[in-house]
Amino acid sequence: xxxxxLMTMAVACHLAAQAQYRSEVWSPDNGDGTYTNPVIxxxxxxxxxxxxxxxxxxxxxxxxxxxxxGLPILHSKDLVNWTIINHAxxxxxxxxxxxxxxxxxxxxxxxxxYHNGEYYIYWGDPDYGVMMVKTKDPAGxxxxxxxxxxxxxxxxxxxxxxxxxxxxxxxxxxxSRSKFASVLTVREMSADGLRPIGQPVIVFDGNGxxxxxxxxxxxxxxxxxxxxxxxxxxxxxxxxxxxxxKSPYGPYEHKIVLAQGNTSINGPHQGAWVHNKYGExxxxxxxxxxxxxxxxxxxxxxxxxxWPIMGKKGEPVVTYKKPQSSSTTIVNPVENDEFNEPTMGxxxxxxxxxxxxxxxxxxxxxFRIYTYKLSENWKNFWEVPNLLLQKTPADAFTxxxxxxxxxxxxxxxxxxxMMGLDYSALVVRRIGQEFQLVQxxxxxxxxxxxxxxxxxxxxxxxxxxxxxxxxxxxxxxxxRLTVSDSQMTFAYSQNGKKFTACGEPFxxxxxxxxxxxxxxxxxxxxxxxxxxxxxxxxxxITSASK
Numbered sequence: 001x002x003x004x005x006l007m008t009m010a011v012a013c014h015l016a017a018q019a020q021y022r023s024e025v026w027s028p029d030n031g032d033g034t035y036t037n038p039v040i041x042x043x044x045x046x047x048x049x050x051x052x053x054x055x056x057x058x059x060x061x062x063x064x065x066x067x068x069x070g071l072p073i074l075h076s077k078d079l080v081n082w083t084i085i086n087h088a089x090x091x092x093x094x095x096x097x098x099x100x101x102x103x104x105x106x107x108x109x110x111x112x113x114y115h116n117g118e119y120y121i122y123w124g125d126p127d128y129g130v131m132m133v134k135t136k137d138p139a140g141x142x143x144x145x146x147x148x149x150x151x152x153x154x155x156x157x158x159x160x161x162x163x164x165x166x167x168x169x170x171x172x173x174x175x176s177r178s179k180f181a182s183v184l185t186v187r188e189m190s191a192d193g194l195r196p197i198g199q200p201v202i203v204f205d206g207n208g209x210x211x212x213x214x215x216x217x218x219x220x221x222x223x224x225x226x227x228x229x230x231x232x233x234x235x236x237x238x239x240x241x242x243x244x245x246k247s248p249y250g251p252y253e254h255k256i257v258l259a260q261g262n263t264s265i266n267g268p269h270q271g272a273w274v275h276n277k278y279g280e281x282x283x284x285x286x287x288x289x290x291x292x293x294x295x296x297x298x299x300x301x302x303x304x305x306x307w308p309i310m311g312k313k314g315e316p317v318v319t320y321k322k323p324q325s326s327s328t329t330i331v332n333p334v335e336n337d338e339f340n341e342p343t344m345g346x347x348x349x350x351x352x353x354x355x356x357x358x359x360x361x362x363x364x365x366x367f368r369i370y371t372y373k374l375s376e377n378w379k380n381f382w383e384v385p386n387l388l389l390q391k392t393p394a395d396a397f398t399x400x401x402x403x404x405x406x407x408x409x410x411x412x413x414x415x416x417x418m419m420g421l422d423y424s425a426l427v428v429r430r431i432g433q434e435f436q437l438v439q440x441x442x443x444x445x446x447x448x449x450x451x452x453x454x455x456x457x458x459x460x461x462x463x464x465x466x467x468x469x470x471x472x473x474x475x476x477x478x479x480r481l482t483v484s485d486s487q488m489t490f491a492y493s494q495n496g497k498k499f500t501a502c503g504e505p506f507x508x509x510x511x512x513x514x515x516x517x518x519x520x521x522x523x524x525x526x527x528x529x530x531x532x533x534x535x536x537x538x539x540x541i542t543s544a545s546k
Contacts, residue, residue, distance in 0.1 A: 021335075037317065108125065118135065122157045149195075170184055213231075227244050239258060276323060355385070371523055381440075399518055401480075405522075406533050414522035435458070457492075483508065487507060
């Protein structure tokens with residue numbers, strides 16, 4: 001009982017620490033009643049937001065694709081200051097697909113809604129159908145995913161519960177699966193949202209027009225009008241449309257309500273219209289920043305013309321007055337981790353469904369990542385599922401980690417990686433009774449290209465097991481990566497004070513529908529050996545100038 005109480009207290013302290021977290025590299029709240037975009041300078045692609053019954057609790061979710069835990073849940077009191085409070089999905093089905101990295105598949109463009117005392121998230125899995133989870137508490141346990149419409153091609157789904165209790169669903173279509181796209185369809189669902197009771201109707205067609213690639217629709221009702229808000233024109237170059245009709249099935253008239261214009265904010269679109277308890281209207285959306293992923297912006301909305309004109313006369317703002325709120329707390333999504341808790345930090349995701357052999361927290365103030373056994377014909381790290389990664393938090397930053405690598409056999413390696421379609425890793429690899437410090441880089445990893453290696457240093461073990469039936473050797477080391485303008489460099493230290501720059505500069509590149517991510521890698525080539533492991537002591541994100 002005492003141990004249970006202590007663990008509960010540790011988790012509570014961990015949650016409190018997360019709630020107070022202030023980033024050193026990006027905080028949008030200027031402290032003077034204004035904010036600067038992006039409000040989340042990290043890859044929360046295709047964001048959607050709903051307001052809880054208090055009228056001042058905002059919950060955001062975003063695409064998570066194959067990364068697990070999936071469907072991140074962020075909370076805010078003012079749409080500017082956000083914390084990560086949960087994930088709605090702990091595993092994706094079918095297991096034979098998602099137990100390995102199924103890059104770019106899985107959770108596409110979710111929507112989150114509050115209805116009749118429960119929170120719902122719908123998303124389209126382009127290979128398996130329209131999925132749904134729900135809960136009464138966004139920070140609590142979510143139901144297991146339910147497929148409400150099976151089939152290929154469904155993406156970007158949003159429900160609308162009408163005033164009479166009827167439920168409608170709008171969705172886009174993935175050309176890669178259905179071989180058509182740029183149309184939006186609406187159908188009626190059962191009142192509980194669990195099954196279709198009507199056939200889909202095409203309500204908008206962007207084919208052959210500037211509104212090509214219309215997708216990501218969000219469904220609303222306001223003053224007797226049905227509204228569909230969606231992006232069009234392509235991800236990095238497009239704009240935001242608003243459509244209105246007196247019937248959920250259209251016809252809809254449409255208007256461009258947000259575009260880049262004369263600003264430097266490209267492709268501002270796909271997100272959530274939010275009406276708060278103070279009568280204000282806001283639009284949360286993303287901007288595609290290539291290697292950094294799709295970061296989250298906040299723009300005011302003006303309905304005075306009868307249309308939701310966003311930003312400043314239809315162009316995105318950089319700095320603006322904050323939404324009205326009773327909260328003055330400045331807080332950011334957590335980045336650092338001291339690994340002192342019995343739970344994994346919420347900033348971390350695996351690259352596939354979690355297996356306990358990937359790694360676990362320890363009682364010793366570390367997080368352990370075991371070496372993953374590479375196949376005999378491996379070429380690069382693209383198919384490694386136990387990559388423990390988090391999103392990049394700013395355009396410029398430094399990541400420093402203290403770790404111990406323990407090896408039981410030759411060829412085992414572990415360290416720090418920046419992962420994407422291209423990647424580069426700084427790892428410690430065992431060779432005989434010593435270690436090599438090696439930079440491993442791969443261009444076009446997704447295409448099966450072979451990685452290159454550069455041996456940077458030879459390191460003596462810092463500890464050797466004396467009593468063990470299979471003695472391990474250990475290397476205590478500090479690894480560092482620094483990012484600026486998508487360029488990354490490595491450094492290392494054996495005392496945590498003096499760092500030596502090493503390796504070649506690396507140009508970061510995004511992953512499959514996600515931004516580049518950094519974190520830990522632990523792998524090996526020996527199928528029969530006992531596993532080695534990385535014990536991560538801490539990881540800290542600071543400004544690139546430090």
